[in-house]
C-alpha cells in the first residue's frame with residue numbers, strides 16, 4: 001500500500017485542570033490514504049475535535065500534545081509552530097468547520113478570499129487565480145459563479161456558504177482536508193448534498209479526508225473507514241461496512257443500535273445505559289466497562305489492547321453480531 005497522507009501514532013493530548021491532568025485524546029493511532037475518507041465518530045466529548053485540532057496545530061492552551069507523532073506526507077508536523085504551521089494549514093491541509101462563517105472573512109468578497117488564498121500558496125498569476133476562483137465556485141455548484149465571486153459571505157444561504165467554504169478549503173490543492181461536523185448546522189435536505197459534494201471532489205482529486213461527526217448517517221453515507229472514539233480512546237477502527245454491520249466493540253454495537261439508521265423497521269431505539277465518563281473520572285481498565293453488558297473483572301482492571309485497522313479495543317470482541 002502507498003504511504004499514507006496522514007499518519008497519527010500513539011497520539012495523546014493533555015489538559016492540566018484543577019482536578020489533575022485529563023487526557024481528551026489518549027494513545028490514538030490511525031492513517032489516512034490519498035483519496036480516502038476516514039470518519040471519526042463518537043458521542044459529544046469523546047475527543048473527536050481535539051484529535052483534529054491537534055493535527056492542524058489549533059489546540060487551545062493549556063491543551064497540548066503530550067505524546068505521539070503526527071506525520072503528513074512523510075513530514076513530522078507535531079512540533080511545527082507559528083508560520084510553519086500556518087503555511088501548512090492553508091496549503092497542505094484544508095479545513096471545513098461546522099459554522100461556515102468561522103472560515104470566511106465577512107468583509108471580503110468571496111472571489112477575493114479564493115484568489116488571495118491561491119496566490120499565497122500556488123505559483124500562479126493573479127489573472128489565473130481569478131479565473132480559477134470562478135471555476136472553483138462552479139465546481140461546488142454555486143449558480144452564476146462569474147457574478148457571485150463579487151458577493152460577500154452574508155449574501156449566501158447556509159448551504160451555499162458551506163459550498164464556498166469547501167471551494168476555499170480545496171483551492172490551494174491540499175493533500176488533506178479536515179471536516180469537523182461540516183453539515184451539523186445545515187438543514188437536513190442540504191446535508192446530503194454537501195456530503196456528496198465533499199466526497200466527489202475529494203475522490204476526484206485524491207484528497208485524504210478526516211471527517212469528524214457524531215452522525216452515523218453521515219458516516220454510512222460518506223466514509224471508507226471509520227474510527228470510533230470513546231472517552232479519548234479509539235474503541236474500534238475498520239472499513240465502514242464492517243464496523244456498521246458487524247461491530248466488534250460493544251460500544252459501537254450500542255451506538256449503531258441507537259441510531260435511527262440501524263433501527264429502521266424496529267419499534268424502539270436501543271439506548272446505551274449510563275453516560276460517557278468525565279475525563280477526570282475515566283474508570284480503570286476499559287473506559288466503557290461500567291456501561292458494557294459483557295464486562296468482566298479483566299475489563300475492570302487490565303488496560304485494553306490498542307487498536308489497529310479491523311480491530312476493536314476489547315478483550316471480548318463481538319463476533320458476527322449483526323446490527324443492520
Ligand SMILES: Nc1ncnc2c1ncn2[C@@H]1O[C@H](COP(=O)(O)OP(=O)(O)OP(=O)(O)O)[C@@H](O)[C@H]1O
Pocket residue numbers: 015017022024042043044045046047048049050051214279
Ligand atoms: N479546557 C478544558 N479543560 C478540561 N476539559 C476540557 C477542556 N477543553 C475540552 N475539554 C474536554 O475534552 C473533551 C474532548 O472534547 P472534544 O471537543 O474533542 O469532543 P468531541 O468529541 O469533538 O465532542 P463534540 O462533538 O461535542 O464537539 C471533552 O470531554 C471536553 O469536555
